[in-house]
Amino acid sequence: MGPGVGVDERIRTEYELGNPGLTLGHPGLGVRQVRWRPVDTHRPLLDRKLAAILAADVVGSSRLMEADEENAVQTLGSHRSVATGLIESHRGRVFGGAGDSVIAEFASAVAAVRCALDIQREIERRNEDVPDDRRMQFRIGINLGDVIVEEGNLMGDGVNVAARLEGVAPAGGFCVSQSIHEQIRGKIEIPFEDAGEYQVKNIARPIRVWRWSGDSAARQHPKAHTGPHGPSVAVLPFINMSGDAEQEYFSDGITEDIITDLSKISMLFVPARNSSFTYKGRAVNPETVATELGVEHILEGSVRKSGVRVRITAQLIDARTGGHLWADRYDRDLTDVFTVQDEITHRIVESLRVKLLPQEQEAIERIPTENVEAYKSYLLGRQFFRRHSRPNYEVAKRMFQTAIEHDPLYARAWAGVADCDSFLYLAYYRTEGLDNILEASARALEIDADLAEAHASRGLALSTVGRPQEAEAEFEAAIDLDPNLYEAHYFYARACFAQGRVESAAEHFKRAFEIMPDHFEAPFFLMQLYFTLERPDEAREVGKIGFENAERELAIRPENVRALYFGAHHLISAGEHERGREWINRALSMEPDDFLTQYNAACALANLGDVDPAIDLLERALPQAHSEIRGWVEHDTDLDPLRDSPRFQTLLESISV
Numbered sequence: 001m002g003p004g005v006g007v008d009e010r011i012r013t014e015y016e017l018g019n020p021g022l023t024l025g026h027p028g029l030g031v032r033q034v035r036w037r038p039v040d041t042h043r044p045l046l047d048r049k050l051a052a053i054l055a056a057d058v059v060g061s062s063r064l065m066e067a068d069e070e071n072a073v074q075t076l077g078s079h080r081s082v083a084t085g086l087i088e089s090h091r092g093r094v095f096g097g098a099g100d101s102v103i104a105e106f107a108s109a110v111a112a113v114r115c116a117l118d119i120q121r122e123i124e125r126r127n128e129d130v131p132d133d134r135r136m137q138f139r140i141g142i143n144l145g146d147v148i149v150e151e152g153n154l155m156g157d158g159v160n161v162a163a164r165l166e167g168v169a170p171a172g173g174f175c176v177s178q179s180i181h182e183q184i185r186g187k188i189e190i191p192f193e194d195a196g197e198y199q200v201k202n203i204a205r206p207i208r209v210w211r212w213s214g215d216s217a218a219r220q221h222p223k224a225h226t227g228p229h230g231p232s233v234a235v236l237p238f239i240n241m242s243g244d245a246e247q248e249y250f251s252d253g254i255t256e257d258i259i260t261d262l263s264k265i266s267m268l269f270v271p272a273r274n275s276s277f278t279y280k281g282r283a284v285n286p287e288t289v290a291t292e293l294g295v296e297h298i299l300e301g302s303v304r305k306s307g308v309r310v311r312i313t314a315q316l317i318d319a320r321t322g323g324h325l326w327a328d329r330y331d332r333d334l335t336d337v338f339t340v341q342d343e344i345t346h347r348i349v350e351s352l353r354v355k356l357l358p359q360e361q362e363a364i365e366r367i368p369t370e371n372v373e374a375y376k377s378y379l380l381g382r383q384f385f386r387r388h389s390r391p392n393y394e395v396a397k398r399m400f401q402t403a404i405e406h407d408p409l410y411a412r413a414w415a416g417v418a419d420c421d422s423f424l425y426l427a428y429y430r431t432e433g434l435d436n437i438l439e440a441s442a443r444a445l446e447i448d449a450d451l452a453e454a455h456a457s458r459g460l461a462l463s464t465v466g467r468p469q470e471a472e473a474e475f476e477a478a479i480d481l482d483p484n485l486y487e488a489h490y491f492y493a494r495a496c497f498a499q500g501r502v503e504s505a506a507e508h509f510k511r512a513f514e515i516m517p518d519h520f521e522a523p524f525f526l527m528q529l530y531f532t533l534e535r536p537d538e539a540r541e542v543g544k545i546g547f548e549n550a551e552r553e554l555a556i557r558p559e560n561v562r563a564l565y566f567g568a569h570h571l572i573s574a575g576e577h578e579r580g581r582e583w584i585n586r587a588l589s590m591e592p593d594d595f596l597t598q599y600n601a602a603c604a605l606a607n608l609g610d611v612d613p614a615i616d617l618l619e620r621a622l623p624q625a626h627s628e629i630r631g632w633v634e635h636d637t638d639l640d641p642l643r644d645s646p647r648f649q650t651l652l653e654s655i656s657v
Helices: 009-015 061-067 069-089 109-126 157-168 178-184 245-263 273-279 286-293 334-351 358-365 372-385 390-406 411-428 431-447 452-464 468-481 486-498 502-515 521-532 536-556 561-573 577-590 595-607 611-621 627-635 637-642 646-655
Strands: 023-026 030-033 048-059 093-096 101-106 137-150 153-155 174-177 193-198 207-212 233-235 297-306 309-318 324-333
Touching: 048 069, 048 109, 048 157, 061 069, 069 093, 069 101, 069 109, 093 153, 101 109, 101 157, 109 137, 109 174, 109 178, 137 157, 137 178, 153 157, 157 174, 157 207, 174 178, 178 207, 233 245, 233 286, 245 273, 245 297, 245 334, 245 372, 286 297, 297 334, 309 334, 324 334, 334 372, 372 390, 372 411, 390 411, 411 431, 411 452, 411 595, 431 452, 452 468, 452 486, 468 486, 486 502, 486 521, 486 627, 502 521, 521 536, 521 561, 521 637, 536 561, 561 577, 561 595, 577 595, 595 611, 595 637, 611 637, 611 646
Parallel strands: 137 174, 233 297
Antiparallel strands: 023 030, 048 101, 048 137, 093 101, 137 153, 174 207, 193 207, 297 309, 309 324
């Protein structure tokens, strides 16, 4: 072999000056034969060392800050003191972290893990008498790796991997890398679970992860923890077995409807859609899911739709034993899909020996429509609507109208039509639908006054026509009926921002993001609001998540211009200006006359300092702006770089008339 062959990047720099055929050992990873290569003697060698890195972060601090700021600050300070004190007692050194995070180094992998154990056990002891909804817990990641030393700070993959491990660790537990696990084997006897390989951001190679979830009985045997403390079940996303990815909307719709029905039962704890759908597309262990979601039982299944037939399988698993309480297969006509959903719900109720109240029995048996064609059209419409662009709004509206043709008393479909008309007016000035918005939303409420979607739709309609106080009452009613309704929080957040209520807007965008963490829009709006509220660290963090979601969306639907211009905002805020400009140019080339593309491109260009090109776009986009858009322009901090421009001031005056 020639010079330079066979040296691992993590150890190359330390051993660049040596002899041909140098043999290197890496603790716990065996011995490697590497080759010496010539180096540039003018390049300064970096100071490196091998260290065990512990990254810890407090879970729940933001939520508790909102509920009781003073108590949360005291608890956070106490938790940090516990962590830093135990790190010092285990001969570690804190070298980073702020607010609710701590990063430390140890000379020994064993010391780092023992420290993590002591931290988690001490925090658990302090939480014994604290109600569940008031607890703060740590999650911790530990990695052994080569790090760069610079003025007391440590950098490099060794640190980055520890931070990524912390991100996938359970609250009250920790995750360690393969290198750590090798080092502590036979020295610390605690039950680690092999969590498999993770591909984490900015790390090219997959990371083998080992997880410790805590040693309390509550974690080993999870219990229901809400309501009257009855049984608990998590509904995992039903797998689409139809052989057509476009049928995903149908299997997801069935899953969501089962979750909704089970959630109506007061004696049963059911994690919301946002929790269950984080496992979509993943091979998971039921016991692991149960531990992470705090439930005793798991429902999983599949859907195969072919022509006028449907096959639905379902099985209820006792997560503590791994045994099946029941499993069944339903081969039915498609028109029987609602009966199957009802049968599955009742089988769960019977298996868990849950007693239904009369009103709960009535609520479960009440179906939104008996027409399966209406149901399919509605689910398709909802899928297109959530992609938020003019073509998708138009397709969604046609799907909702088709659902109404099949069933004129389908309240959800009437609400869907109103929502599409609202957004076509708000974003694209489609005034021909304006007269129908209030009528369609009122029709939805007339059909079902207890439907959360109908109240959310009515709130959006009232906000659209400039009646904010009435809109707020409808949004609150929707959230009271269904706190986990994405549209209720998303619509409410937009209305709040247009009125300049930035903190309320951030609160509801955050809740929308929590409900549907796989979507990219709410986190990007939240990023902007956090910057406005001078919370830059949170803005960047949520922006990263939004960008990852946008990249996944573009991999599936490269034509989604909205993902492009939202992603550009994150790139620019992260300092990747040229890449951000490239994404904006792609969006403009695909939809040059689209109002939202023009507006968001102008915001991005403003942040790049391109004042005149930004105003050029706004002069094309804003002349027909209505009241909500005017409010948005007034409060949008992305436009601040333009506000001293006479051209921009003239434009503002023209749209305020």
